[in-house]
Amino acid sequence: MTGMGKMAVPIGVVSIVLMLVVPLPAPVLDLLLGLNITASLLILLVSMQIKRPLDFAVFPSLILVATLFRLALNVSSTRLVLTDGYAGKVIEAFGHFVIGGSLIVGLVIFVILTIIQFVVITNGAGRVAEVGARFTLDAMPGKQMAIDADLNAGLINEAQARKRRHEVTAEADFYGSMDGASKFVKGDAIAGIIVTLINLIGGFAIGVMQLGMAPGDAVNTYSLLTVGDGLVSQIPALLLSTATGIIVTRSATEGDMGSDLIAQLGRFKQPIRIAGGAAIALMLIPGLPKLPFLIVGGLFLFMASRITEVPPVDDEAEAAAAAAELEPKPDSPEAIAEKMRVDPLELEVAFDLVDLVDPSRGGDLLDRVKALRRKVAMETGLVIPLVRTRDNLDLAGSQYVIWLNGVPAAKGISPPGTILAIGDNLDGIPGKNTREPVFGLAAKWVPVELQRQAEMAGATVVDRSSVITTHLAEVVRQNAADLLGREDVRLLVEMVRRTHPVVVEELTPTLLTLGEVQRVLHALLEEGVSIRDLVRIFEALSVRAKTSTDLDGLVEAARSALGSAISHPYVTPDERLHVFTLEPGFEQRLLESVRQSDAGVVLALDAGAVDALVSGCSGLLEEAERAGLSPVLVCSPQVRAALARLMRQILPRLPVISYAEVSRTAQIETLGVVSGAVAIR
CATH class of the missing domain: 1.10.8.540 (FHIPEP family, domain 3)
Structure with a gap:
């Protein structure tokens, strides 16, 4: 079936183009006119059955093909009308049916159908499509951000996020295509009016001037064919215009249009009863026929009596009630076990910091914490657990606490109405002196209104949410192994x-x-x-x-x-790696002292050697940090594991890497050599 469709559609489109120039016999034209009417009816029925516009995503292209097909039939029928004065049984039958013995009545009905299609349905559908396209494109960035936020929060996986992004893009493409496709329908209506005028004027001229017919006979003959041809074209056009209007005004629901209509109207019993009573009341107006209004009013009252009105459902209340039922009782083992559970990562905030976590008050801390999970995963390869954030009335004002596996790992403050200004030249700015919680830099909490003054003083200004997020990120990085x-x-x-x-x-x-x-x-x-x-x-x-x-x-x-x-994170932006090395003799001494223990390889050094190692590394590290550098200690692979285990206990700020782990692209800059006696600069 798929293979046939792949071949049938291109062949059909090429055939439609050929119909514009190749004459068609009247029997073939009758067959194609019947196909046109049936296909348009099918498109209308399908548009009423779909649940959302994207379920019929091929509709804009289908409008183009159907419009081109109908115009090709118009050209073929016009050719037959003007050349033979006969265009098949279908057009003749429609002409007789509409005119019904009166040419004026037939023309008026045809004009009314054209006005309905062009002025009402086509214009309305075009406007809705244009507005829908504009609103969809405007909402697209927000939808993409919502998808990214759900992905960062772990609510959806990458495949689901990719699918939702595709749906958002497809929706924007669909409404954009519908905006253009509605112009096809409008142009088709205009073309139908022009073709009808051509048939009327051209047929009258041919009948009188070429065929020698009397003016009255020419008008009757060609008007009948013109009205029949126009009606055969306008009925499918009207069906397609209606389908276009239904598609662009369709909202995404759980059912098709018929089911939604019955379900939604059936919710309101009282309005139907009032409408039935009003119809019966109209019988009291003198001169109005009583039977029609009695039938309509009785039908509405019967419908109202058969409807069982469903009270409105509060989904949030039902969800809360269901959650309350499922929630274990306070004294049950399940409830106690839930309270005993220790979250790997928690963030507690004081009562006056709740505005940071409340989106309704402009708080974005929760969103930043969600984004932090993705950032840490990219840096460390560890997907940290969800951060449980809650308020704690027992905390002092402006304080927050970061808990790691049930133990306080870090504390800090974030006073409301302030920003953190980091710098050394802040004496002239009022505020509370403090230390930046991650790097221990001199800082001051200054009022928000003095932010510009702090920036002019050369300070780095950080908002309260960023301070907490940065502190949390540092705690996570330092304790990634425990998580x-x-x-x-x-x-x-x-x-x-x-x-x-x-x-x-x-x-x-x-x-x-x-x-x-x-x-x-x-x-x-x-x-x-x-x-x-x-x-x-x-x-x-x-x-x-x-x-x-x-x-x-x-x-x-x-x-x-x-x-x-391994060494890449320590390489500076200008491709430099700052290192300390060990004096060869001292490194050989360390290698000879490597011993295997239950805890792994360790260095069996005397107190003097350990003091020399610690003092040498500490002096070099402090000097490098004063210069704003982040050095590493490089040694041979054989001694690295034991040396790293020792340095983690006495100098955890200094990473230890082996010569094999040094970056091959960075420029190595040695800041000093550590010996058994003294550090060599």
Whole structure:
């Protein structure tokens, strides 16, 4: 069937074009006129059965083809009328039926049909299509943003978001096409009027001047054919115009037009009863016939008696009632268990910060938190759980608390009516001195009305929602490893399985259990390594796990596979990587002190060596941070794991990477060398 449609449609369109120049015999014209009327009726019925306009998305193109087909039939019938004075049985029968013995009556009826189509239906449908196209295009950005917000919030997946974006684009394209297609219908109505005038004038001239007919006979003959031809054309045009109006005025509902009409009118019993009573009351007017109004009024009253009025349904109230019924009782084990549940990530705000989370009051904190989940996922490869946000009346004014696995991880303030100005030259601006919560920079909470003054003083101005969101983002990054649960790992594995099934099948559960994979990913996140490239990580684990499942060995194998991607976050915009190195003799001493323990490889150093290492790294790091730099400590791969474990305890701000993980494209700039005695600049 599909193959036939692919061939039939192009052949049909080409045939329609040929009809404009190739004469058609009268029997063939009769067949095509019957097809035109039936096809137009079919289009009208289909337009009444659809639930939403996009269910009939081919309609704009169908209007063009149907209009072209009808005009081709007009040309063919005009050719037969003017050349033979006969255009087939269909046109002749319609002419006799409409004229009914009176030429004037026939012409008046034809003109009325044309006015109805052109002035009422076509113009109205064109205007609705134009407004619909404009409103749809204006609403398109908002719909796209709503889809992105649902995707960021985790309410829909990528496939659903892609489908909804396609529907939004298709809807805009449909209404834009309908706006243009309505012009075809309007032009068709104008063309029908012109063709009718040509048939009348041309037929009269041919009958009198060429065929020698009397003027009265010529008028009767050609008027009959013209009216018949025009009626045969106008009826399908009227059906198609009506279908166009129904399509563009159709709202997306759960049923077709007939079902919606009966269901929606049937909700209102009283108006139908009043309408029936009013029809019967009209019988009292002197001179009006009583039987018609009695029949109509009785019919309406009978309909009202048969209708069972359904009270309006409050969907929100029903949903709330259903939720209340399903909600466990306060003393039930389910309710107690629900309160015992610990959310991985929570944000509590004081009573005077509720405006930040209330959209009706302009608060956008919830939207920013949703966007944060996507940003963190792109940076770390970890899809953090939904952040539970709630108010806490026990908190001091302007305070917020970030909870991690049921434990307060960070606190801060965000006073209402203020903005945070970050800078050193703020003494002349009134406000409350503070520290920026993420980097500890000197800052001041200043009134909103002084924002311009703070900017002129060279300060970086941050609004209250951004302060909380940035603080939350930093807490998430620092504790990403603690947010990675077993269920999260399972979802990540399934995500890789969909695109690289062989990689997952080779790794788990054959070589490593899900728990062992979690330990490796946890260790990578703990060292600030993104686990976004899971395919390379899993491939490296598969190779390493065939010889050993030692955790440190697995982690180093994964780091080796990631390579320069590990140092890339520390590369500056001008492609520079600032590093500290170890003095070769001291590095050899560290390598000789590497020992295996239950906690993994460690450095068995004496107190003096540890002090030298710590003091050397601390001095260099403080000097680099004063210069606004973010350096890394580079060492050999054999000592990296043990050295990193030690540095995480005493100097967690300093990342430790191996020579194999240094970026191959960045320019290396050494800031100092750490020795067993003193740091060398």
